Amino acid sequence: MTQDELKVMVAEEALKYIPKDGILGVGSGSTVVKFIEAIDRFKIKVDAAVSSSNKTTKMLQDIGIRVLDPNDVEPYGVYIDGADEVNPAFDMIKGGGACLTREKILASMAEKFICIVDKSKLVPTLGKFPLPVEVIPMGREQVARSLRALGGNPILRQGCITDNGCEILDVHDFMIEDPLAMEAKINAIPGVVTVGLFAKRGADMVLYATEEGVSVKVRP
């Protein structure tokens, strides 16, 4: 099976977790694109959504789903999103699509974070995927120095301006043994908007697709 077919499989499985009523939080990325396509294909009713990117917002609106401003909603039930890497404790690296900050905000508002991935995203230790860090453009070089001091090798993502008007440094060569401590350290660097490490608020449930089907893991 191709990676794309695995993404479709896990996206369809995730339809079961859409609340019957209330708000659905929707993430970003290619797996989420398959999820939104599946909502449309199976004509699943979604009352309203909050969205983590302009692209997701447009896709949801195009299939007739009302997208609300997170400032106008209270904490809600379920947030569904993909990830770039997931470790056995359900900590994640996210931000391959540059949507990490809005994703983290929506995840922090949700009672349950359901992560949908194909098997290639499951790793014993986070860090092979370069860690995205969203930065205020005028502070980029100083943030990069601080990241080097932590042992990483930050590279500016060329041609990428986030939905928040910021830039992304992709940090290579980190093996992240303590994701919670690393998340706190990087978030404390002046000029950092968000690091794409989701440890303080990891996933509650991971749905992952393999050739044998979709497995469900609940946070240990």
Ligand SMILES: O=C[C@H](O)[C@H](O)[C@H](O)COP(=O)(O)O
């Ligand atoms: O910024 C993008 C998000 O964090 C995505 O959820 C993540 O990059 C995974 O995307 P994909 O499903 O395309 O692998």
